[in-house]
Structure formats: structure tokens, C-alpha cells
Amino acid sequence: MCGLNGVWAITLLKDKLRKIIFLRSLKTRIFLILLLVGLIPCVSMRYAILQNYERRAVNIRTSDITAQLRILANHLITYHYLQDTASEVINAELSQLSGLYDGRVMIINSDLRIVKDTYGISENKTIISEEVVRCIKGESDSKYDRDNGYIEMTIPIIETLAAGGSGAGGGAGAREAVRGVMLVSASTDSIMATMDTLSRQALIIEVIVMLAILVCSVLAAKVLIHPFEKITEALDQAQEGYTDDPISVTDCIETEHIGDAFNRVLGRMKVLDDSRQEFVSNVSHELKTPITSMKVLADSLLAQNDVPVEVYQDFMADITAEIEREDKIINDLLSLVKMDRTAADMNVAEVDINVLVELIMRRLRPIAQKRDVELVYESLRPVTAAVDEVKITLVISNLVENAIKYNKEHGWVKVTLDADHQFFTLTVADSGIGIPEDAVDQIYERFYRVDKSRSREIGGTGLGLSIARNAIMMHRGSIRVESRIDEGTTFTVKIPLSYIPA
Ligand SMILES: Nc1ncnc2c1ncn2[C@@H]1O[C@H](COP(=O)(O)OP(=O)(O)OP(=O)(O)O)[C@@H](O)[C@H]1O
Ligand SMILES: [Mg+2]
Known part of the structure; x- marks a missing residue:
């Protein structure tokens, strides 16, 4: 039912579109096609460039922050920050980092307690999130939230232990232990701002290209249609004057074909016209001949006085023969006319x-x-x-x-x-x-x-x-x-x- 309705709606729309006079003009169609052909790549290119830039910018930002966080994680271990957050060096580093990326850094210890929050609102609270729990197990993670404009990352704070227990020097048998997690949210506003600028520039270029295409398509439509306008003009002239001169517009193969086809139709019309004229003159001639003979016979009888009966009979026999002839011609013509009609007869x-x-x-x-x-x-x-x-x-x-x-x-x-x-x-x-x-x-x-x-x-x-x-x-x-x-x-x-x- 729905499908049928859909088909019906499309048919209706097509009909409506066809009725819009300007869409029936070849010039408009050429213009629209060229416009679309130029516009589609332009718009899709803008979209692809912006998408590509965003992906690359987010990737670079993520790897930059990761590198910084890994260094910071080492410092956290060195300064035993997870046990005591008083270290000014680390606090300065943390506030510098959060300032740099316009974000928030949280240091979480292995008990899932937040020991440091650069926003200062969640300290000493326990955080139980899937990413943090996975990170405690050593899995770092990063997630880009486009709608809210930030990148969220989790980086494990790893301590390298010497083989056989804790102590200095990793060496050959060193093993690693996750002591905590750094949870970072970095703003992507600067990326978005660059993208806005890029998008605006692309739009300006797009408008310029669009205008250029517009001008080109108007010119192209005009050039392509010109031969057809010429052939219409030639046809109009042929119709007005009904000239026998063949039409010839050799601007392109198509118009040449149209001209040839028209000349063929014109030729056929001329043959038909000639044969009609010939038929009419033949009919008049054939119908007139017996009448002329009858008139000659009758006149010659009238012109003579005291005509013998035999001569009268002779002349009348001739007149009867002519009447029969006239009758046959009329009957034949009627048969022909009947047969020229449709098969309905x-x-x-x-x-x-x-x-x-x-x-x-x-x-x-x-x-x-x-x-x-x-x-x-x-x-x-x-x-x-x-x-x-x-x-x-x-x-x-x-x-x-x-x-x-x-x-x-x-x-x-x-x-x-x-x-x-x-x-x-x-x-x-x-x-x-x-x-x-x-x-x-x-x-x-x-x-x-x-x-x-x-x-x-x-x-x-x-x-x-x-x-x-x-x-x-x-x-x-x-x-x-x-x-x-x-x-x-x-x-x-x-x-x-x-x-x-x-
Ligand atoms: N069997 C035939 N042998 C020789 N010529 C023929 C023969 N049939 C037709 N024709 C020729 O073809 C012409 C046309 O024939 P058609 O029957 O159309 O006309 P017609 O016999 O002259 O007149 P109508 O048939 O109308 O009385 C004839 O005039 C004749 O010259
Ligand atoms: Mg015959």
C-alpha cells in the first residue's frame, strides 16, 4: 500500500515537474546539469577536507598529551605523589598541563581514590568507571567526544621494579606495577575554532567557484542550444515561405540530422501534394472528356435540320456510350474514395x-x-x-x-x-x-x-x-x-x- 502510494507520489511529482515550463527547456536542463556537476565535487571536497583535518588534529593532540602524561607519570612515581600530593614541582606541572590543554587532570591511586583534581572538586572521592578500572589493569584509553568538544584519556601510572623486589635499577629482570591512573579531559575548542575558520574560507572559495560555474553553464547552455535555435529559425522560415530549399544547419551532427529528417518530410509532402494536384487535374480531365464528347454530338445534331432517324440513333448510341463511360469513372472514383478511408469500412x-x-x-x-x-x-x-x-x-x-x-x-x-x-x-x-x-x-x-x-x-x-x-x-x-x-x-x-x- 505504502509502496503504491510512493510510486503514485513520484509520478505526480514528475508530472508536476514536467509541467514547470522552464524545466522543459533544454537550455535550463543543460544549465542545471552543469551546475550540479560542478557543485557536487566542490561541496564534497570541502566536507572531505574538513573531516580529514579534524581527524588529523585530534590524533596529533592525543599523541601530544599522551607523551606529556607519560613523562608526568614518571615524575609522579619519583616524587611519591600518590602518597603525598604536597610536591610543588608536580602541582606546578599539573596546573601547567591543564592550562596548556584547557582541561582537567585527575590523579587516581590504586584504591580508585582521586588524590588530585586540577579543578579541585572531586578530591578524595572514589571513582569507579570502566575506563579507570581497565587502566588500573594497564590498558590506556582515549576517546574523542565531538559533541561536547573534548578528548578524554586514561594513562596508567607505572612503577618499574627491580627483579626480586623494589629498589633502584631496573636491569634485565625488571617488572612493572600500575600504581595509579591519570584521567585527563582536554578541550578541542581550538581545533573547532581552526575548523570554523577553514570552513568559512572553503565556503568563500565554494561561492566563487559556484559563481564561475554559473557563468560557465549559462555560456555553455547558450552555445549548445544555439544550433537548435538556428534550426527552429530555419524551420519557421520554411513554414512561412513554404520554400522548396532544403534546410541545412551544419553546426553539429544532431542539427544536420534534424535538417535531413525535415527535408525528407518536406520532400514526401511535396510528392503527396504533387500527386494530389495531379489526381485532381486527372479527375477533372477524365470527367470532362465524356461530357465534351456528348456536347459535340448533341451540338452537331442540333445544328442540322431534318436529320434522318438513323443518324439520330447513331449519335444517341454514342452519347449513351459516353454516359456509361462517365458512370464507370464516377463509380471507380467512389470505390477508390471508399477504400482510402479506414478499415472500419x-x-x-x-x-x-x-x-x-x-x-x-x-x-x-x-x-x-x-x-x-x-x-x-x-x-x-x-x-x-x-x-x-x-x-x-x-x-x-x-x-x-x-x-x-x-x-x-x-x-x-x-x-x-x-x-x-x-x-x-x-x-x-x-x-x-x-x-x-x-x-x-x-x-x-x-x-x-x-x-x-x-x-x-x-x-x-x-x-x-x-x-x-x-x-x-x-x-x-x-x-x-x-x-x-x-x-x-x-x-x-x-x-x-x-x-x-x-
Ligand atoms: N494484363 C495486362 N497486360 C498489359 N497491360 C496491362 C495489364 N494490366 C494492366 N495493364 C496496363 O496498366 C494500365 C493500368 O491498368 P488499370 O487497370 O489501372 O487501368 P485501365 O485498365 O486502363 O482502366 P480501368 O481499369 O480503370 O478501366 C493499363 O492502362 C495498361 O496499360
Ligand atoms: Mg483495368
Whole structure:
């Protein structure tokens, strides 16, 4: 629960941060990153230097005091101070020591009684502390209390005894006996004061470095962003004037890539725009042609008086043919427009493809017979597929119609249907005039016809293959063509057996 809340809070924070406009600016980000990169080492270096100084200063202070205390311990034994604290020499040494380190020295005898306290408040009291007891056993100790600002140390007062009993001269068999303990608290105020001074100096240096980084990061952000500002300017200019001039900002590789990508988009937009314009002019031209013919026919009838009925009938037949042509163009255009829309218009159902092909072949057979073209259908296996029947009908009929139209006398058209576990394949092969190699890539374009005069004579508008290809694409299928001039053409269409929605 807590974890989820945490994630939710972070997401909310991220959203909020993203909404802060200035964080979305690349310039600000670069500036902040540089600032952080400069600041982090600066602050951590100050921290590390101060820490190091403190450790070293405390160590030096501790070893200094230890050395002094060891000398003092010897004097204490020599002057029998533990038994009698009247020695002025030792008392002077003790007060000098406590003055020097701004601290307190306590001399404790082996009965744990305080024989001397430089503060004069605990004399003759018994002290039972862990450190003192350990020290009586010969273990010296030192402890740094940072919060209260002092170092506490315990040093054993050791008497060296000659072998075989007390007496002068240690020699080879000498042994040592702990006679008491010195407990010292030395102030570390002077160390802290030095540290404060150091810290203040470091802070001043830090502020100066920070200001330098600030200035550098502002400059760096400006320099780094400059090429992007240039490219924005170039894009704005391109948009305002809609110029065809390619954008080129060669300041850095990134802006060059952006410029190239934009030029590619611009190029594609231009191609689309050109093809749209071409399409509109083609549509107007194609729609106008039958109307112009009809007008010419009607005008010539009107211009003559007493026209024989046969001529009337002849002209009217021509006018009807033109109306049919106009009707076909409009229907084809409507099919294309429908297919340009989304796949939402797909009306998918299980269709027996064999039955469908046979039906289309039966419909087209009279046209084939009229042109003396033999129509053959070979089905290699039964095929049912989930397709839009109307659209697939358009595909098959357009291909077979073309194969008949662009054929030769006594020619043939062979339609073959086959399938595997994924696709069904329809091939439409003919013995016709073939498609020139340089035209193969264009045959799917709207209104494209290889031989315009011939197509017009036969009655084509150049929309059939473009309709067929759109319908195939909507089924996520493919269309391929192989052709040889004067030998024939084979179109191969592959459509998935199950419909794959977008
Ligand atoms: N089987 C074929 N053999 C030779 N040329 C072909 C064949 N199929 C198509 N073409 C060529 O490709 C062009 C485009 O074909 P498409 O079917 O798109 O238009 P069309 O047949 O001229 O007119 P529409 O089909 O709209 O009535 C045709 O004009 C023709 O030149
Ligand atoms: Mg056609």
C-alpha cells in the first residue's frame, strides 16, 4: 500500500515537474546539469577536507598529551605523589598541563581514590568507571567526544621494579606495577575554532567557484542550444515561405540530422501534394472528356435540320456510350474514395473463393468471347477465406478484365487458385501485349495507363489496378507482376485466409 502510494507520489511529482515550463527547456536542463556537476565535487571536497583535518588534529593532540602524561607519570612515581600530593614541582606541572590543554587532570591511586583534581572538586572521592578500572589493569584509553568538544584519556601510572623486589635499577629482570591512573579531559575548542575558520574560507572559495560555474553553464547552455535555435529559425522560415530549399544547419551532427529528417518530410509532402494536384487535374480531365464528347454530338445534331432517324440513333448510341463511360469513372472514383478511408469500412465474412472466382469468370466470359480470348480457370484446392467479398470481387474482376482487354486475338487468360495454411494465391496470367519494364512500377498509380490512346480506345481510365491494390492492402495481402512485352503478363495476388485487423 505504502509502496503504491510512493510510486503514485513520484509520478505526480514528475508530472508536476514536467509541467514547470522552464524545466522543459533544454537550455535550463543543460544549465542545471552543469551546475550540479560542478557543485557536487566542490561541496564534497570541502566536507572531505574538513573531516580529514579534524581527524588529523585530534590524533596529533592525543599523541601530544599522551607523551606529556607519560613523562608526568614518571615524575609522579619519583616524587611519591600518590602518597603525598604536597610536591610543588608536580602541582606546578599539573596546573601547567591543564592550562596548556584547557582541561582537567585527575590523579587516581590504586584504591580508585582521586588524590588530585586540577579543578579541585572531586578530591578524595572514589571513582569507579570502566575506563579507570581497565587502566588500573594497564590498558590506556582515549576517546574523542565531538559533541561536547573534548578528548578524554586514561594513562596508567607505572612503577618499574627491580627483579626480586623494589629498589633502584631496573636491569634485565625488571617488572612493572600500575600504581595509579591519570584521567585527563582536554578541550578541542581550538581545533573547532581552526575548523570554523577553514570552513568559512572553503565556503568563500565554494561561492566563487559556484559563481564561475554559473557563468560557465549559462555560456555553455547558450552555445549548445544555439544550433537548435538556428534550426527552429530555419524551420519557421520554411513554414512561412513554404520554400522548396532544403534546410541545412551544419553546426553539429544532431542539427544536420534534424535538417535531413525535415527535408525528407518536406520532400514526401511535396510528392503527396504533387500527386494530389495531379489526381485532381486527372479527375477533372477524365470527367470532362465524356461530357465534351456528348456536347459535340448533341451540338452537331442540333445544328442540322431534318436529320434522318438513323443518324439520330447513331449519335444517341454514342452519347449513351459516353454516359456509361462517365458512370464507370464516377463509380471507380467512389470505390477508390471508399477504400482510402479506414478499415472500419471492411465487411469481413467467410467467403468460398472458388465460387466467387467462378461467378466473376462467368460474368466476364461474354467479353472474352467478343474479343476471341479463351478464359481458363484452374482451382488447385477448395478455398474459403475471411474477406470483404465486394472488395475481393473488385480485385479479381479488374485483373481478369485487364488480362482480357490487353490481350491479342486468339489469346488466352488463365486464372489459378491455390492456398497454403496461411494465404490463398490467385494468379491471373495472359498471353497479351505485356507491360514495358519502365512502366511496371507505375501501373498501380491512379489514372496511369501505359498507352493512353489504346486504353481509351479499349475503354480504360487507369483506376482499375489502383482500386485492386488498395483492396489488397486493406486485407494485408500483396500483389506482384511479371511481364514480357508481346508475350504476356502474370499478376499474383496473396491474401491471408484469416482477416488481420489493423
Ligand atoms: N494484363 C495486362 N497486360 C498489359 N497491360 C496491362 C495489364 N494490366 C494492366 N495493364 C496496363 O496498366 C494500365 C493500368 O491498368 P488499370 O487497370 O489501372 O487501368 P485501365 O485498365 O486502363 O482502366 P480501368 O481499369 O480503370 O478501366 C493499363 O492502362 C495498361 O496499360
Ligand atoms: Mg483495368
